[in-house]
Amino acid sequence: MLNIQGINQYYNQSHILWDLDLELKEGSCSCLLGRNGVGKTTLLKCITGLLPVRDGQMSLKGQDITRMSTENRARSGIGYVPQGREIFPLLTVEENLKISLGARPDKARQIPPQIYELFPVLKEMKHRRGGDLSGGQQQQLAIGRALVLDPKLLILDEPTEGIQPNIVRDIGEVIRKLNSELGLTVLLVEQKLPFARRAAEHFFIMERGRVVANGEMTALDDELIQRYLTV
Numbered sequence: 749m750l751n752i753q754g755i756n757q758y759y760n761q762s763h764i765l766w767d768l769d770l771e772l773k774e775g776s777c778s779c780l781l782g783r784n785g786v787g788k789t790t791l792l793k794c795i796t797g798l799l800p801v802r803d804g805q806m807s808l809k810g811q812d813i814t815r816m817s818t819e820n821r822a823r824s825g826i827g828y829v830p831q832g833r834e835i836f837p838l839l840t841v842e843e844n845l846k847i848s849l850g851a852r853p854d855k856a857r858q859i860p861p862q863i864y865e866l867f868p869v870l871k872e873m874k875h876r877r878g879g880d881l882s883g884g885q886q887q888q889l890a891i892g893r894a895l896v897l898d899p900k901l902l903i904l905d906e907p908t909e910g911i912q913p914n915i916v917r918d919i920g921e922v923i924r925k926l927n928s929e930l931g932l933t934v935l936l937v938e939q940k941l942p943f944a945r946r947a948a949e950h951f952f953i954m955e956r957g958r959v960v961a962n963g964e965m966t967a968l969d970d971e972l973i974q975r976y977l978t979v
């Protein structure tokens with residue numbers, strides 16, 4: 749459903765992504781792995797349109813999105829939960845969720861009830877300011893905000909970073925549910941291997957701006973871990 753072919757990306761003169769290819773199958777749940785600085789976040793930002801690619805091609809469900817704006821990619825079905833969550837601390841939980849409503853093609857005015865069903869804590873706290881929530885609650889809010897747009901592909905950048913273990917478990921369950929029950933295609937960047945193994949069925953490993961290995965999560969063995977992931 750997402751097809752990336754030969755993309756190159758630069759920060760000024762620094763060449764970060766090198767002829768990178770990646771393909772996500774419809775309904776799959778994949779984890780992007782790799783040591784710090786190999787280009788994982790950069791790749792996610794290229795997929796969402798936050799960063800331009802110099803060349804190469806990206807398509808979503810057959811539609812060329814390579815030069816499409818971030819807003820139009822969101823409307824086309826790409827949901828993004830950024831690293832560090834980036835919620836609006838002074839807006840309430842409800843306002844944080846409503847901000848995305850304007851971009852829905854159907855111009856819905858109400859927050860889809862499913863979001864409060866997935867994250868009951870957001871309903872309980874809907875009048876609280878985003879900045880007053882715990883890290884785990886803010887992460888749930890960031891995922892909820894991405895879901896407001898009813899995405900087909902959900903991209904999450906380190907969703908468990910700095911979050912207490914019981915909430916990490918909840919987030920893992922929500923990701924599984926979104927993928928297996930609601931059919932969303934999921935791509936996440938994750939440093940915690942046990943979480944990655946539980947949440948995703950496929951892996952992609954990046955090194956120096958390229959995808960150097962990929963496969964079923966069950967094939968992620970000690971040799972690959974030693975070679976590409978151990979610090």
Ligand SMILES: Nc1ncnc2c1ncn2[C@@H]1O[C@H](COP(=O)(O)OP(=O)(O)OP(=O)(O)O)[C@@H](O)[C@H]1O
Nearest residue numbers: 759760762764782783784785786787788789790791
């Ligand atoms: N805004 C920027 N300007 C210049 N260089 C950048 C910028 N953002 C990232 N880089 C560099 O690009 C490279 C890839 O960074 P990126 O954040 O994509 O890696 P990553 O694999 O996500 O790492 P991490 O696991 O630490 O988040 C790194 O060398 C980083 O220093």
